[in-house]
Amino acid sequence: MTKISIIAFDGTQFDIDAENGSTVMENGIRQSVPGIEAECGGACACATCHVYVDDAWAETVGAPEPMEEDMLDFAYDVRPTSRLSCQIKVTDALDGLVVRVPERQA
Amino acid sequence: MTSPIETDVVIVGAGPVGLFAVFELGLYDLKCHLIDILDKPGGQCAELYPEKPIYDIPAWPEISGQQLTDRLLEQIEPFKPEFHFNRMITGFRKLDDGRFEVTTDDDEVFLAPAVVIAAGGGSFQPKRPPVPGIEAYEGKSVFYSVRRMEEFRDQDLLIVGGGDSALDWTLNLQPVARSVTLVHRRAEFRAAPDSVNKMFAMQEEGKLDFQIGQVKGLTGSDGVLQSALVKGPDGDVEIACTRLLPFFGLTMKLGPIADWGLNLHENLIKVDTEKFETNIPGVFAIGDINWYPGKLKLILSGFHEAALATQAVKRIVSPGEKVVFQYTTSSTNLQKKLGVA
Numbered sequence: 216m217t218k219i220s221i222i223a224f225d226g227t228q229f230d231i232d233a234e235n236g237s238t239v240m241e242n243g244i245r246q247s248v249p250g251i252e253a254e255c256g257g258a259c260a261c262a263t264c265h266v267y268v269d270d271a272w273a274e275t276v277g278a279p280e281p282m283e284e285d286m287l288d289f290a291y292d293v294r295p296t297s298r299l300s301c302q303i304k305v306t307d308a309l310d311g312l313v314v315r316v317p318e319r320q321a
Numbered sequence: 322m323t324s325p326i327e328t329d330v331v332i333v334g335a336g337p338v339g340l341f342a343v344f345e346l347g348l349y350d351l352k353c354h355l356i357d358i359l360d361k362p363g364g365q366c367a368e369l370y371p372e373k374p375i376y377d378i379p380a381w382p383e384i385s386g387q388q389l390t391d392r393l394l395e396q397i398e399p400f401k402p403e404f405h406f407n408r409m410i411t412g413f414r415k416l417d418d419g420r421f422e423v424t425t426d427d428d429e430v431f432l433a434p435a436v437v438i439a440a441g442g443g444s445f446q447p448k449r450p451p452v453p454g455i456e457a458y459e460g461k462s463v464f465y466s467v468r469r470m471e472e473f474r475d476q477d478l479l480i481v482g483g484g485d486s487a488l489d490w491t492l493n494l495q496p497v498a499r500s501v502t503l504v505h506r507r508a509e510f511r512a513a514p515d516s517v518n519k520m521f522a523m524q525e526e527g528k529l530d531f532q533i534g535q536v537k538g539l540t541g542s543d544g545v546l547q548s549a550l551v552k553g554p555d556g557d558v559e560i561a562c563t564r565l566l567p568f569f570g571l572t573m574k575l576g577p578i579a580d581w582g583l584n585l586h587e588n589l590i591k592v593d594t595e596k597f598e599t600n601i602p603g604v605f606a607i608g609d610i611n612w613y614p615g616k617l618k619l620i621l622s623g624f625h626e627a628a629l630a631t632q633a634v635k636r637i638v639s640p641g642e643k644v645v646f647q648y649t650t651s652s653t654n655l656q657k658k659l660g661v662a
Contacts, residue, residue, distance in 0.1 A: 288482070293506055
């Protein structure tokens with residue numbers, strides 16, 4: 216199990232024991248984190264699981280693939296560390312990961 | 322107005338479940354017309370994830386959304402379904418003769434004794450960008466599509482987006498508009514490279530302006546737009562404009578079906594699990610758009626629902642006729658219909 220934290224827009228922090236191989240989005244949905252909507256169910260076909268990766272983790276998590284970057288065009292208030300949480304797979308390297316949910320999903 | 326199209330069944334939605342319904346209904350000699358808001362068959366499979374593999378279609382360990390669509394089209398070809406694309410249904414009512422009248426925004430009128438709603442997540446509609454107060458400008462200064470280019474003549478246009486719609490309209494409206502500014506959040510585009518090159522060439526010639534950024538706010542009054550606030554890499558910029566055209570992709574909404582008088586459960590249409598009929602006899606709902614206890618939004622569930630609904634549709638369209646259940650493997654009658662016997 217890998218520990219990850221998703222912080223909702225209102226500041227509520229969700230500390231989650233995530234299974235390696237699962238996506239950050241799936242964990243957010245399972246814990247009913249407000250603001251993780253994932254309308255398309257993880258197909259990278261919407262932009263409603265948008266999160267900001269904590270600056271300290273941005274490099275480890277890495278940059279989005281071109282398809283995800285395209286989908287981010289539809290997200291609200293995209294920032295340098297924006298990612299779609301359905302495209303971040305949990306691994307041992309992400310133990311302690313912190314991501315924040317934006318004010319709203321597109 | 323053209324004369325009404327009379328048919329056995331009107332299917333609302335040409336996604337995988339609507340397509341397979343043509344097959345099941347066709348085996349019972351029911352002729353189908355399909356209406357879809359998209360410009361092609363396949364629904365979400367073709368629009369959202371044509372390249373994505375699907376792993377839970379029986380007997381297909383892996384198949385892409387587009388392949389599934391193509392296979393279904395091949396499978397229903399013997400039944401010669403008729404497609405009406407780029408159409409939104411605007412009217413629905415029951416006539417005194419028991420049939421339903423369905424009208425579209427293209428002024429077509431369909432008359433059929435049964436209607437099968439296979440509209441998936443609802444109709445695809447342009448996504449409203451998350452800009453505070455944008456609703457007040459919609460229809461007056463903010464438009465999500467271009468119906469007539471003349472409406473943009475001599476206007477100061479702000480076009481937002483990085484896909485084909487945004488780039489195509491930037492190029493097409495440039496000669497008509499007084500000024501054109503394209504705003505996109507990055508210098509890379511999803512649109513066809515050729516359009517992007519043309520856009521940059523026009524920018525060099527001073528014919529339009531391209532800015533990197535995201536629209537944060539609008540200024541104006543009574544729906545009349547004056548400027549937009551754009552958050553760019555070097556801070557906020559105010560861009561004067563009289564028309565805003567945001568192209569932020571599509572989202573799905575239940576749309577006008579919500580006003581048909583159907584019983585709903587959280588924006589889904591309630592049906593029984595014997596016939597998948599709604600509270601309006603003769604109107605059926607199958608696939609992702611329906612709800613019943615235990616419902617799973619799976620393509621295979623929609624296929625099953627299509628087969629069961631067909632039994633009830635047949636009884637409505639051909640009252641008094643005996644509905645005989647047969648297998649395609651052994652029935653010469655069915656094989657003739659499929660063109661294989």
